[in-house]
Amino acid sequence: MTEIRTDLLERFGTQAYQPATFLDRGVTVPFTTPFLLGARIRPTDTRAGLEVVITNPSGGRGFYIVPWPALTEVCSPTLHDRRLWQRLSDQTGITPALVRETAHAVAAEGLAGRDAAGAASQARGEEAAGRMRANFMLLLDLIRRSETPEEAATAPQADSPANVERRARRAVGRIAPRIGVTPEIIAAWLESLAGAFCGVGVPGDPVQSRTRRMARDLVALVEQVDLWVAQSPDPHEQHAATMVTEAARLTMRCAEVAFRDLDSLLSDTPTLLRAWREDSTGIGRRATRPDWLLDGWQVIVELWRDAAPEMRHGALWEMAFLAPVMPREVEEWLGVEEDWDRPTRLRRLVRAKEDWRSGRMLDLVARNERLRARIA
Amino acid sequence: MTAAPAPGAALPSEQRRLTHAVAAASDAALGRIVAVFDRMPDRRVADRLLDAARPRLRRLRPPRPIGLGRLLFLPLDGVIVDPGAWKRADGSIPRSALAPLTEAMRAAIGDEATAIEAAFAGATFADLGVVGTAGGRLWRAAAAATPGMPARWAETGLSAADFSHCTALAAGVWRHAASLWAALAAAREGPPESLVREAIGAAAGEAPMVAEAMLATLLLKASQPGSVAAAAAATRSLPAGVADRVLDRWIDHCRPDLPDNDPEGAAHQAEEFAKALDDLEAAPAARRPERRQRILALRRQADEACRAAFAATAATMLAEPLAQRGGAIDDAGMGAMEGAARSLKRLEQAGRRLGGGTAYDGAVRRLADGFAGLRAAPGSNLADLARLTEILAGPEAALRLLDCG
Numbered sequence: 001m002t003e004i005r006t007d008l009l010e011r012f013g014t015q016a017y018q019p020a021t022f023l024d025r026g027v028t029v030p031f032t033t034p035f036l037l038g039a040r041i042r043p044t045d046t047r048a049g050l051e052v053v054i055t056n057p058s059g060g061r062g063f064y065i066v067p068w069p070a071l072t073e074v075c076s077p078t079l080h081d082r083r084l085w086q087r088l089s090d091q092t093g094i095t096p097a098l099v100r101e102t103a104h105a106v107a108a109e110g111l112a113g114r115d116a117a118g119a120a121s122q123a124r125g126e127e128a129a130g131r132m133r134a135n136f137m138l139l140l141d142l143i144r145r146s147e148t149p150e151e152a153a154t155a156p157q158a159d160s161p162a163n164v165e166r167r168a169r170r171a172v173g174r175i176a177p178r179i180g181v182t183p184e185i186i187a188a189w190l191e192s193l194a195g196a197f198c199g200v201g202v203p204g205d206p207v208q209s210r211t212r213r214m215a216r217d218l219v220a221l222v223e224q225v226d227l228w229v230a231q232s233p234d235p236h237e238q239h240a241a242t243m244v245t246e247a248a249r250l251t252m253r254c255a256e257v258a259f260r261d262l263d264s265l266l267s268d269t270p271t272l273l274r275a276w277r278e279d280s281t282g283i284g285r286r287a288t289r290p291d292w293l294l295d296g297w298q299v300i301v302e303l304w305r306d307a308a309p310e311m312r313h314g315a316l317w318e319m320a321f322l323a324p325v326m327p328r329e330v331e332e333w334l335g336v337e338e339d340w341d342r343p344t345r346l347r348r349l350v351r352a353k354e355d356w357r358s359g360r361m362l363d364l365v366a367r368n369e370r371l372r373a374r375i376a
Numbered sequence: 377m378t379a380a381p382a383p384g385a386a387l388p389s390e391q392r393r394l395t396h397a398v399a400a401a402s403d404a405a406l407g408r409i410v411a412v413f414d415r416m417p418d419r420r421v422a423d424r425l426l427d428a429a430r431p432r433l434r435r436l437r438p439p440r441p442i443g444l445g446r447l448l449f450l451p452l453d454g455v456i457v458d459p460g461a462w463k464r465a466d467g468s469i470p471r472s473a474l475a476p477l478t479e480a481m482r483a484a485i486g487d488e489a490t491a492i493e494a495a496f497a498g499a500t501f502a503d504l505g506v507v508g509t510a511g512g513r514l515w516r517a518a519a520a521a522t523p524g525m526p527a528r529w530a531e532t533g534l535s536a537a538d539f540s541h542c543t544a545l546a547a548g549v550w551r552h553a554a555s556l557w558a559a560l561a562a563a564r565e566g567p568p569e570s571l572v573r574e575a576i577g578a579a580a581g582e583a584p585m586v587a588e589a590m591l592a593t594l595l596l597k598a599s600q601p602g603s604v605a606a607a608a609a610a611t612r613s614l615p616a617g618v619a620d621r622v623l624d625r626w627i628d629h630c631r632p633d634l635p636d637n638d639p640e641g642a643a644h645q646a647e648e649f650a651k652a653l654d655d656l657e658a659a660p661a662a663r664r665p666e667r668r669q670r671i672l673a674l675r676r677q678a679d680e681a682c683r684a685a686f687a688a689t690a691a692t693m694l695a696e697p698l699a700q701r702g703g704a705i706d707d708a709g710m711g712a713m714e715g716a717a718r719s720l721k722r723l724e725q726a727g728r729r730l731g732g733g734t735a736y737d738g739a740v741r742r743l744a745d746g747f748a749g750l751r752a753a754p755g756s757n758l759a760d761l762a763r764l765t766e767i768l769a770g771p772e773a774a775l776r777l778l779d780c781g
Contacts, residue, residue, distance in 0.1 A: 079766045079774045110759030113714070114707050117759075362718045362767060 004035055009064060009074045017053060017063040021329040026053050027099045028296040028324075029084065030372050032112055033077045034364040037371075038299050038322035041094060050089060055321045078365060080111040080372075096291040097199070107376060113369045119376035127198065130209060135194035137202035139168045141269040142190075146171040175270055179277060189276050190269075196287040200259070202266050211290035215255045217301045218294070222248045224304065228312060237313055240320040244300070247323035250338055251293060254326070257334040258289045289333060296324035302371040391424065399428035403635055407438040414441050423471055427458055439500040444493055445478035446501075447511050448518060451553040451560075452546060454592025454622075459532075467585035469542050476528040477542060484521035485514075492517070504561055515553035518546070548586035549593075552578040556590050563597035572607035580613045587613035588622055595626045599651050602659025623661055627670050632678035636688035639719030646685070646726035649678040653730065675730055682727035683735055689720055690739065694764065695746050704755030717767040724768075744769040748777050 019025035026040030029052075040053040044067070052071055056062040066074060068085055077085070084106045091098055106112075107120035143156040147167070156164055169183075172190075176183040194202075201209025208216070222245050229241035265272055265286070276283050300319045307315035330336050398409055406429055413422040426433065440446065449456060455468040462470035469477075482489045492514045499506040525539045534542075549556070555578045559571040566572075572594065579587040591608045598604040601623065609619035632649055634642040653675050662668050693716040697705070705713065724736045747761045758778065766774035 076771060079762060079771045079778070082771060082775060110757065111762065113763065114710055114760075118707075360722070362721055366714075366718065 004075045005073065008070070009066075012064045012066040012070065012074075013056070013062050014065055015062060017065065017325070019325060019327045021327050022292040022295075023094070025295075025325060025327050027094050027096050028299065029088070029099055030103050030107075030299070030375050031077070031081045031084070032365055032368040032372055033075060033081050034361055034368065035075045036071075036077065036081060037318075037368055038296065040296070041088065041099070043094060050094065078112075080106060080369075083109070083111055095288060096295045097288065104376065107372065112372045115373040116369055116376065119373040123376040126210075130198035130201070130207070131194045133205050133207060134198045134202045135190055137205050138190050138193060138266075138269050138272070139171070140164075140204070141202075141267075142171040142175060143167050145268070145270055146174045175273065178270070179273055181277070186273065189273055189280075192280070193272065193276060193283075196284045197262070197266060200262050200266075200287055200290055203263050211255075211294055212259070214294045214298060214301075215252065215259070215290070218248050218252055218255075218297055221297075221301050221304055222252070225316070228316075234313075237316060240316040243320035244316065244323050246342070247326070248297070250326055250336075251297065251324070254330050254334055254336050255290055255293050257336060258293055261334070262286065262290070293330070296322065298375045299371060302374050305374070306367065306371060395425050395428050398425050401429070403638060403641075406433070410438050410440070414443070439502045442496040442499050442501060442503075442507065442510065444482065444489060444514070445474055447496065447507065447514055448478055448481060449474055449546070450501075450507070450511060451515065451549045451556050451593055452589055454594070454596045455545070455589040464538060464541050467545065467588055469545065470532070470534065472532045473529075473534060473538070473542050476526045476532060477523075477546070479528060480523035480526040480543075481518050481521060483526070484523040485517045488513075488517045508557055508561065511557060512554050515550040515557075519550035519553075544583070545585055545589060548579065548582040549589050551582070552586070552590065556593065559594055560597055563594070564599050566600045566603060567594070567598060569603065569607040572604050573611055576608040576613050577611040578613075580611065582613070584613070584615050584618060587611070588618050591619060591622045592625065595622060599648060600655035601626055601652055602656040602661055606660050620661055620664075620667075624667065624670075627656075627667070627674060630674055632674065632681040634681045634685035636685050637692065639685075639689045639693060639716045639723065642682075642685040642689065643719040643722035643726065646678070646682045646723050646730070649682075650726045650729040653678060679727065679730040679732045682723060682730055683732050683739075686720060686723050686727060686736070686739060689716065689723070690743055694720070695743065698747070698750055698761075698764075701755075705757075705760065710760055714763060714767065717764050721767055740769050744773050744777070748780065751777070751780070 023042060026042030028038060028040050029036075031037060031039055036052070036054060038055060041050045042053060043049070044051050049067065051065055051067050054064045054066060056064065068089065071077065072082075084103060087102045087106060088094070088099065091102070104120040104124055107116045108124070110117040140156045143164075144152065147170075151167070154163075156167055159167065172183045172186045176186045179186070181189075199210045201207075201212055225241050225245055229238050232238060232241075265275070265283070272283075300322055303315050303319050303322075304312070326338070326340070328340055330338075398406070401409060410426070410433065413426065416422055449469075452469060455466075456471055456474065457466070457468045459470040459472040462468060492510050495513070496506050496510040499510075501507055523543055525536060529536075529539055552575065555571075555575040559567040559575040562568060562571055575594065576587050576590055579590055587608070591605070591614065594604055594608070595601050605619045605623040608614060608622075634645050636642070653671065656662055656671050657668075657675075662671055694713060697709070697713065701709075724740065727736055744765050747765050750756050750761055751758060762774040762778050765777050
């Protein structure tokens with residue numbers, strides 16, 4: 001767990017990591033091995049397997065793109081990471097949701113420590129509760145849109161559970177023939193929609209959804225880093241802060257557009273059901289956009305939170321090199337235009353630094369497990 | 377001459393009993409005893425009771441509150457000796473002289489002493505910024521003061537000539553204490569050669585015993601004693617051979633004593649020993665065969681202490697609790713065990729540097745086998761056992777344990 005075979009690693013070095021699509025960018029896996037912190041996995045060019053994209057731990061321009069079997073020769077991944085990879089390598093389509101669910105299952109076994117296990121169980125519970133709330137919010141909207149003024153004398157959210165259930169059944173019964181399916185199918189679609197959108201959150205839900213919490217944390221991170229660096233006269237630290245905050249601001253802008261688009265879709269349940277009937281796959285993909293956009297930021301936010309003030313200089317560099325590259329596919333998704341080469345140019349201005357992960361490996365693993373527990 | 381015991385001391389038999397009790401106290405109890413002594417207005421008797429525990433105190437380094445006397449004599453720490461062993465010709469100061477000297481300096485400095493005490497009130501020696509600021513002010517004032525011999529001096533059994541010797545030595549060190557402090561504050565980084573040269577070189581115009589005392593103080597805290605002695609020898613402040621003599625004294629007094637109930641502290645100490653010994657062996661001073669032999673003997677002692685601390689910690693903090701509780705450990709207990717395992721790993725790594733490689737291979741294998749043997753114990757948690765195995769023996773060994781489970 002202590003050494004990295006740099007001679008082997010160099011074979012996998014590349015400057016050419018400018019992903020065009022989110023899938024090319026890969027999905028961040030919550031690895032606990034210091035060398036793999038913030039690493040992403042993605043399908044190989046031939047789609048025959050998976051490879052790991054790792055930021056050069058010495059900073060500078062490079063990345064390493066390493067097939068897993070070679071990775072175990074380059075470094076010695078933790079038990080948790082080996083088990084996580086074992087589970088992920090069986091999967092065909094890699095998405096943030098799949099990685100999250102698999103990571104929860106592995107962490108729940110306790111291989112990243114008891115805190116991470118507890119956090120994974122709690123996150124699974126919250127996900128289930130979010131799905132139920134999303135279903136309930138969609139039903140409430142359906143009730144509001146299908147009732148006469150007399151039937152709607154009592155707002156559904158203020159009614160007794162038994163009455164809400166009765167009114168929901170009536171609303172589903174009314175909407176089903178208009179869409180041309182049975183009430184049972186409407187109920188099933190609502191459950192599927194709740195599953196697809198629980199991470200996004202349905203408008204009116206008093207509990208903030210997972211992705212909106214992440215977006216809020218990103219706003220707070222930018223504010224804090226701006227404040228921190230305003231007091232720093234060090235131009236290198238300012239450069240690291242710029243790399244973080246510029247990438248974060250672009251992500252925030254894209255996430256805002258994505259949330260606006262989805263909120264509009266979710267604000268009219270009958271229309272949403274019709275759209276689902278026409279293209280459930282397309283709607284399902286749209287629902288995953290915030291996850292893809294915000295992927296990779298959780299570890300960066302937690303690195304900042306975990307760093308004591310005297311350690312923030314080093315943390316800022318680590319965050320800067322892990323800042324996700326935004327793929328151009330986002331233009332197609334959201335119509336957002338940007339100087340896409342700027343992050344790469346910013347990275348080029350950075351000289352290779354001392355490996356920031358060269359401290360005591362066991363302490364770094366313990367730190368990464370602490371982050372792992374908070375990221376769940 | 378040697379200093380006589382101060383009057384007012386306990387009866388010899390009672391003092392022996394108390395000294396023995398203090399020396400036998402656990403690390404935690406010793407920390408509490410020191411805290412009580414630190415609050416005593418007159419700690420001369422207390423200081424004698426602590427003498428037998430001083431090697432352990434140097435290791436434990438409990439956070440001591442800043443007091444005027446301790447701050448005043450901080451730059452002379454390396455030459456403060458037991459009164460019974462004191463000789464004027466050695467260029468040292470007997471511990472029994474510190475209280476009357478402090479009293480004399482307080483009177484000589486006057487209001488400035490009161491103002492400095494107010495500036496460090498409530499702080500400990502862990503607050504390096506306060507120590508540097510208040511110390512700088514105090515040492516400057518002390519160097520410029522002309523203390524009269526206090527009435528209590530007679531109680532020490534020391535002569536007027538001894539008083540002159542002590543004040544002259546102290547004043548010489550205080551004149552250069554600011555640069556000495558700059559080096560002391562960077563002791564964990566060596567301290568760097570430039571700081572050592574600046575500190576010791578500053579005393580070039582003083583009597584040789586001043587630079588010698590400064591070097592002795594520096595070596596007490598230095599993480600690279602060999603390099604420090606070499607850098608000091610290269611200045612014009614020390615006559616030939618003096619740096620080597622101070623280094624020899626440091627080697628003589630070095631006790632590789634590691635706690636067996638504080639794995640983090642033991643790991644830290646072992647790492648410091650390993651670093652210091654590596655540095656000593658690479659230093660020019662180690663070229664002399666006789667000194668090289670003594671350094672090698674020190675390495676063997678450190679290696680043995682490290683192995684003993686590893687075995688004791690592994691048994692008391694991992695193997696025994698796991699066996700007694702059948703593996704059913706609560707979250708806090710497991711967190712503590714994982715912390716202990718990480719410290720043990722550090723201890724092992726330091727121990728390997730000290731020379732005990734193969735001994736750890738066997739010890740770690742036995743520990744991992746012990747964890748594997750607990751898989752079937754009622755209430756045992758396979759993931760916990762795998763994690764402890766991973767920390768101590770690596771992920772491959774942990775995978776084997778999981779796969780056999």
